Each structure stands twice: as structure tokens, then as C-alpha cells.
Amino acid sequence: MSIENLKTFDPFAEADDDTGDIKKVENHIHIRIQQRNGRKSLTTVTGLPAKFDPGKILTFFRKEFACNGNKVNDEKAGEVIQLQGDQRKKVLDFLVDKKAGLGLNPDNITVHGA
Amino acid sequence: MENEVQDQAERKASRKSVAFTDEQLVVETDGSITIMSAAEEPKETAQSHTPPAADEAAPPEDGGLDLSLLKKKKKKKKVEGLDGDAEAEDGAAPAEDGGLDLTMKKKKKKVKKAEGAEEDEFTAKLKQLEVKDTEDAEETAPQDAGDMETGTGVWSHSESKTIPYTLLLSRFFTVLSQKNPDHSLSGTKSYKIPPPQCMREGNRKTVFANIADICKRMKRTEEHVTAYLFAELGTNGSVDGNRRLVIKGRFQQKQIENVVRKYIIEYVTCKTCKSPDTELNKGENRLYFITCNNCGSRRSVTAIKTGFSAQIGKRKKMQG
Numbered sequence: 001m002s003i004e005n006l007k008t009f010d011p012f013a014e015a016d017d018d019t020g021d022i023k024k025v026e027n028h029i030h031i032r033i034q035q036r037n038g039r040k041s042l043t044t045v046t047g048l049p050a051k052f053d054p055g056k057i058l059t060f061f062r063k064e065f066a067c068n069g070n071k072v073n074d075e076k077a078g079e080v081i082q083l084q085g086d087q088r089k090k091v092l093d094f095l096v097d098k099k100a101g102l103g104l105n106p107d108n109i110t111v112h113g114a
Numbered sequence: 115m116e117n118e119v120q121d122q123a124e125r126k127a128s129r130k131s132v133a134f135t136d137e138q139l140v141v142e143t144d145g146s147i148t149i150m151s152a153a154e155e156p157k158e159t160a161q162s163h164t165p166p167a168a169d170e171a172a173p174p175e176d177g178g179l180d181l182s183l184l185k186k187k188k189k190k191k192k193v194e195g196l197d198g199d200a201e202a203e204d205g206a207a208p209a210e211d212g213g214l215d216l217t218m219k220k221k222k223k224k225v226k227k228a229e230g231a232e233e234d235e236f237t238a239k240l241k242q243l244e245v246k247d248t249e250d251a252e253e254t255a256p257q258d259a260g261d262m263e264t265g266t267g268v269w270s271h272s273e274s275k276t277i278p279y280t281l282l283l284s285r286f287f288t289v290l291s292q293k294n295p296d297h298s299l300s301g302t303k304s305y306k307i308p309p310p311q312c313m314r315e316g317n318r319k320t321v322f323a324n325i326a327d328i329c330k331r332m333k334r335t336e337e338h339v340t341a342y343l344f345a346e347l348g349t350n351g352s353v354d355g356n357r358r359l360v361i362k363g364r365f366q367q368k369q370i371e372n373v374v375r376k377y378i379i380e381y382v383t384c385k386t387c388k389s390p391d392t393e394l395n396k397g398e399n400r401l402y403f404i405t406c407n408n409c410g411s412r413r414s415v416t417a418i419k420t421g422f423s424a425q426i427g428k429r430k431k432m433q434g
Contacts (some may be wrong), residue, residue: 030421034348035363037318046422077422112346112421113373 029095029104031088033113043087046077052102054079065090088113262288305383305390307331310374312367315360319351322359322370332382334394338418339377345420346373386411 029047036042048054054071058081062069069083083091088111094101095109262269262285268277308331311323322343329336340359344350347369351361381404384392389408397403397414405412
């Protein structure tokens, strides 16, 4: 039996951790683009649902988009897929596509960058 | 009835478009938006419904750039609106709210008939709507023979045939725009912002020159807009002596414009009434709230997050 009142709960701890925010990031997918030198760019996909294997998705991307890519484990963002070149549209199509893709809800995906 | 009016208002609002323009005094300092000249307005609103491809071609006409990321949504809404009893509602409402609504609908039809051929992308997306429209056209074409101005055909005084709804509706708007141009325009007021001026500074920096001006129009702090720009573009930068923004990386005007559009939709327009006359201020819990000056609604907006940024360039930096 535990006494509810005496539990050590710091009301200020949660705010600093920002736990709620991270959880939100988990189920929201962000597709970003970063400029590299020259006309090269880098596409990053963060927040892919845990039920999908990032490795398999990455292999598919590499083959399908004819680009190299790798996955990075980021402390904040978790598994991140990085692809060479601007693959935002293709990635989005794949994630949303119900037949050939993952069939995710487009509302949960944000494409960033111009 | 009240529900209908609300519904109506919502639909009307959703059709409002936000556009960039060269016109200098569109949004005044007190926040009121000046209505554009009568000749120009219909064209601009029509543009907001044309597909992106046509959109790019269009700006030279008025020097402005249309800001209509909401395009697709609008369309879908319209399809719904055309179905069934919604149409009946449409008929009832214009009289109530001074006939401000449906202007877009009519104009859209015009656009479609005129530019139908050019709009491949558009047609592809909205085949069903298109089909519906052509049906409409067929239906109305034979009866359209009469001239409503001179009172012939269906419009003649002694004619006892019932006039179809679409004809009556088009008559309403022609008469309205003739007799009372102010009314027919106020529903299609669009939000205009000068196009961002971008210059290349050196090889890998872009200068966003009129950010101060744009921020003033949107009534947002430069810091906030800057933070959003950097987060979206995945870069960083600085502000130079003339309050211009120096962004690292090569960006074209179009790209910056797209981001500003997104910003406006996300942080400027009121989600309830689509009015751009809003204020952004910090609420209690480190949250930002948008308060609409038009309808008084208040909503929270997401904080700007930079998100994951990949390591680019020298690996030494990462280790050191």
C-alpha cells in the first residue's frame, strides 16, 4: 500500500523535461531539408512510427530514390533517416501511399523547408 | 437558421485568399485592409483558385503573388458545398449576409470555363468537380439563350417557365456587381503582403531585404518571423545594419515566399474567421496565443521548433 500524499512529486520537474513535447514528436513525422555546399542538399526524416523498421525503410529509399542515405540515432529525435538530395516529395508520397507505401495519415506529416 | 448563417460565414471565410502584392498601402497601420480596385479584384481572386502552375504564370499580371496554400482544401469544401441541400442553404444565405458569399463560387466557374484547357494539374485533381461543372454547363447552356439585360428568352416578362437556380444566382451577382460593387467585393477581400526581396550576398548567403516591412504588415515581431524562417529553412543567419536578414545558404525569392506563406497560415490568419488581423502574444504557460481582432477568438499556436539538424561538413567540429 502506498500513501498517495507522500509520494515525491516535483511539480516543476516535468516542465523542464518537456516530456509531453517529445511524445508529440514521436507520432508526428517531420521531413526537413538542409542545404549543403553547392546545390547539394540533405533530406531528414524524423519521427517515424516505431512499428516500422527504419533500416528497411532506408534500404527501400536508397534503392527507390537512387540516392545514398543513412540512419542516425539522435537523442532528441530518435531514429533519423538522412537521404542525399531533395527527396522530400518522394518521401512524402511513400509515407502516405496506401498501396505501395506505409499509408500514414498525411495530417501527421509535416514537410519543412522551401 | 442561425446555424446556417454560421456555416455560411465559415465557408465564406475559408475562401478568402492571402496574396502578395506590389501595392503599397494595402494593409494599413491601423490594421484595416484596403480593398483593391474593382477591376483588379475578380482577377486576383480567380487566380487564387488556379493551380500552382497557372499561379506562377499569373503574377506578372498584377505584380502580386497569390498566397493560397489552402487551395486544395478550399476545393474540397466546395465540392461538398455543391451537393444536395447545402445548395439550398447557399441560396438562402446571401440575402441574409448582404450577399457577400458565393462570389467566389461564381468567379471560379468563370475561370474554369475560360482556362479549363490550361489547367491540367487542376483538372486531374478535381475530376469529379469538373464533371459536375460540365454537367451544369450543359444544363444551363440551352436555356441561357435569353439576355437578362434586355429581358429576352427566360428573362422575358411574359415568360412563365421556371428559371433554374443557377441562372437566378448568376443574375443576382451580375446585378449586385453592377448596382452595388462594394458588396460583391467585400466577400473576396484578400490579404496582401509585398513579395519578399531576396538578394544574393556573396556565394552562399541570401539577404532578405524587406523583412521589416513584411513583419510590420503582419504585425509580428521580426524575431519571431526570423526564428520561423531559420527553423523551416534549416539554416541560421543574422540581421545586418539595415535590419535586413542575412540567411546562410542559397534561397530564391520563391522559396522564401513559400515559407512566409506557411508562416501566415500558421501564425497570422485566424483559424476561425480567416482574418489576418490578429495579435500574437505570450500566454501564461510559455505558450503563444493568437487573438483575433475580428472575431475575438483565441487559440494557441505551436512554438517554433528547430528539430533535428544533421551534421554537415567537417566531422572534426563534432568531436571537438
